[in-house]
Amino acid sequence: MAQVPGVKVHAKVQGAQAEILSEPALKFLAALHRTFDSTRQNLLTARHATQRRLDAGEQLDFPAETAHIRADPSWTCAPPAPGLEDRRVEITGPTDRKMVINALNSGAKTFMADFEDSNAPTFQNMVNGQVNLRDAVRRQVDFEQGGKQYKLSEKPATLIVRPRGWHLDEPRMTVDNRPISGSIFDFGLFFFHNAAYQLAHGSGPYFYLPKIEHYLEARLWSDIFYFSQSALGIPTGSIRATVLIETLPAAFHMEEILYELRQHSSGLNCGRWDYIFSFIKKRRADRGAVMPDRKDVTMEVGFMDAYVRLLIQTCHKRKVAAMGGMSAQIPIKNDPAANEAAMAKVRADKLREVKAGHDGTWIAHPLICKIAMDIFNEHMHGPNQYHVRREDVKVTAADLLNTNVQGKITEEGVKSNVSAALSYCAAWVSGNGCIPIANLMEDAATAEIARVQLWQWAAHGAILDSGMMVTAAYVDKLIKETAPTVSVAGVTEAHVRIASEYLSAQVKSKEASDFLTSDLMPYLDGAVGAQGQSKF
Known part of the structure; x- marks a missing residue:
């Protein structure tokens, strides 16, 4: 195990994990931690202060101090990087070896390899996931299991990596006796081992950024991107990041988030399920925000529809992708009628997204890929819909906070x-x-x-x-x-x-x-x- 002053790994490291947790990699993580963790901690403290104000009755609104950014029509974000020009179907899932191969081979345009919500962060999951992604980048991920060969196709999906959110620590690694950020651990290890190789082979280091609540949290990511590219001699602007708008406060900061990341931005995503969770949690003290049964809080209810329309308008105004959300349905075996009903829900969801102007959508299972792909192929003839400007959209703070949701609690x-x-x-x-x-x-x-x-x-x-x-x-x-x-x-x-x-x-x-x-x-x-x- 590598020894780096001030750095301790409080878990067993074995086999290829030692190659991931090498001395140079740990030094890079330590530098990121020492440079940026105090800012992260301050931002987390600010989240709690915001929650206390909301609990006291304050209402969220678009930030007054950044009105000039929203009003300025002149700025746009970076052009799509190689492999991100067309993102009409993205598959997501955790980073175990079989999942990585199956997702990359699914026929989807991209694969979001997830260190966050679909992954329980045991130390083995986190580090073995890094091993698997490193091997996938180099096309050395093939293996055999139960007599079946798992092998990458000739043209796999473009890889995008989602690190953990700012709120999560990585307690199995400490720097100067403090746990490192899970975000920094996940991002830093992937970037250190793969960015240069990806760029040399026609791709690049691409990321999804979760759970952001304020444009200053996006600025922290931007600072980390600049630092990391400089530290490792990677050309500035090589990174691309898509931000999940999956917290209620972030819905009021969409343009500012794009602005902070504009040299590295590849758009925003409607993280619908986390957004519903955040809507309830942030308004926990508001009796008027009590929601009906989970199944009734659909994309058609007022506050969800407003958030989708604003996201599409915002992204296309700044020439980046407006990604749709996840359909959680999966194929149902041995029940054709139930399976057809589930797939009909997927079709309706994807049709709603493409007609609204989304540039792509998420799926959770390879067998859903063709359904989503067929709908986007039929209705989106170019690589994206940036030309759908949605200038008709006028979303107010009240629209984003609208709690008029029909349904019952049963x-x-x-x-x-x-x-x-x-x-x-x-x-x-x-x-x-x-x-x-x-x-x-x-x-x-x-x-x-x-x-x-x-x-x-x-x-x-x-x-x-x-x-x-x-x-x-x-x-x-x-x-x-x-x-x-x-x-x-x-x-x-x-x-x-x-x-x-x-x-x-x-x-x-x-x-x-x-x-x-x-x-x-x-x-x-x-x-x-x-x-x-x-x-x-």
Whole structure:
């Protein structure tokens, strides 16, 4: 194991992992940490201050200090980099070796390799994922399993990497006795090992940036990009980054986020599930923001439609991609009628996106690729729709905050949220961040909606369509009843116990916590003991 002054890796490093955590790579990570972590910490503190103001009744609005940026028509972002000219279908998923090969071979234009919401960040997952991506970049990722050969095609999808959000630490690596940022760890290792090789072979280092809440958080990424390119002798402007607009505050900062990253920007993405989660969480003190059943909070409701229209208009004004969101449906085996109904939902979703002006969309399963591709091929004849300017769109702050959502809160909706949150949290603690639940591919984002809705309904005493009030005691009873029925591959009784105690504590809490991934991080990497004891 490499030795670097001030740097410690608090986990076992074996095999090819040592090549990833080499001395030069660790020195690069340490330099990033020492230069930028204090800014990250200040920005996280600012998030909490914003939440306190929102809890006190302040309303979000477009920032007055940057009105000149929004009003200036002269600036645009960087042109599309090689491999990002046409992004009509993007597939996403975690970074295990088989997934990487299958996604790159799926027929999608790009593959977002995910170190974030579809990945439980065990140390093995994070570092082995870096090994897999390094090997994929060099076309050395082929392997055999169970007599089946997994081999990259001649023309694989363009690779885009999503590091963790600013809020997550990487506790298995410390610099000067402080944990390094998960964002810096994921970005820095991939960039260090692959940027030069990618550029020499006609591609480049491309990233998706999650969970941003303020344009100053985008500025931090921009500063890191400039520093990293300079430090490693990579030409300035080689990086491209697409920002997921998946927090409510970020919806008010779209143009500023593009402006901060303009030399490295490749657009914005409608991170729809996390956006719903953030909408509820940020307005947790607002009784008027109580949402109906999760299934009723669709892309057609007022605040979601406004956010989509504004994102497309903003991106095309600045000549970058406006990416659509994820369809969580997956193929349903042995039930043709149910499968056709699920695929019809995918078709309708993708048709809505392409007609709205999106330049591409997300899928979670290779067998969905043809459906999405056919719809975009039929309705988007060029590589993008930048010419669809949507100058008719006039979105106000009130539109983005519109809570007029039709629907009911039902007992079935409560039970569905309990089941989804329990199953996902147990799977996440077991090391699996992406699981099928009720024929949907679920990651942390949908589990977060389920968790925060349960809290919201109990905290505000929401009334079911039956007339019964939702209370913490009622939800807690459902948790206890549901826990024995959780059945997910690799999940043990201890994992379910941790998930149950966590969800029960969340529902009873005075305030909804920020992220389940932060809350459950101490239980990864075998930290769940034989007795499954928790602190909740």
